[in-house]
Amino acid sequence: MSCLDESQLYYTLNLGDIMVQKKEFSNIHKQIVLSSQKHKCKNCEKKFNVANLPEFGYIDGNVSNNTKSNLQALCMECLENGKNQ
Numbered sequence: 001m002s003c004l005d006e007s008q009l010y011y012t013l014n015l016g017d018i019m020v021q022k023k024e025f026s027n028i029h030k031q032i033v034l035s036s037q038k039h040k041c042k043n044c045e046k047k048f049n050v051a052n053l054p055e056f057g058y059i060d061g062n063v064s065n066n067t068k069s070n071l072q073a074l075c076m077e078c079l080e081n082g083k084n085q
């Protein structure tokens with residue numbers, strides 16, 4: 001019973017000037033992806049903030065491949081555009 005349940009942990013996302021508290025899975029990976037993208041959308045480079053929250057997508061489409069190299073942060077707009085392609 002020593003396993004830490006990640007879903008029970010709260011974390012703080014540092015989105016530039018704004019701190020947003022969220023409760024989600026795979027928080028560490030998301031934070032790494034965000035900082036590697038300098039808190040900007042990977043596609044349009046729009047900066048993330050409370051009005052433009054990042055959405056995480058899988059680069060290879062494989063949802064079980066949850067490694068940071070397979071995650072990308074996109075704004076809602078680009079995520080929606082990607083779905084329509």
Ligand SMILES: [Zn+2]
Binds near residue numbers: 044045074078
């Ligand atoms: Zn975008």
